[in-house]
Amino acid sequence: METIVATGVWMYAGTVPVTVRVVMLDYDFWHALGEAEDDLEEEESPQLNADGRLYYVRHRPGWPDGERPFWPDSQGFYTLEEAVVAAESAMPGPIRWQ
Template sequence: MNGQEIVATGSWLYADIVLMPVFVVRLDYDFWYEVAQDEGTLAEGEEPILDSAGHSYYVSFKALRDDGSFWPDCGPHRSVDDARIAAESRVPSPITWQFW
């Protein structure tokens, strides 16, 4: 997938024993907007959710595929911080973050 970059990785504990990954991925487009546009299901006047540089941020709790692609579990967000906050609200334990 073009225009994709991992901007933060983290981990959290499932059941207090299993370390689980979380990724914040920056895209140079709004993933869900593009899907809706391709399917012809955009709402009238709907606009992509992008930051001032034209990026959207997504959270994925699954390991990235071998080809580097991912499936977004959360987003779009207009900043890496907004994506991190959203990720933290979805898991039962703190996330330890690393930034790129």
């Protein structure tokens, strides 16, 4: 399950709006990818928070407009707050959260 839990806008070059989203998943995206590619160590397991979720940052275009499937631009974070801080540190300017 993919749920957008925060949306903001960063202005590229001060004029071009770039949408930044924090998406909550009920699975560990990177672990699932490794599992699908049969690229996990035997002891590796999903790293979910106590609620069985992770939060990911997405700032590239193409999702959720249906053009491409969801692909995060970050590692998974245990809390929304951690993901927001990571999003803000990844962008070279301020994000206006809605």
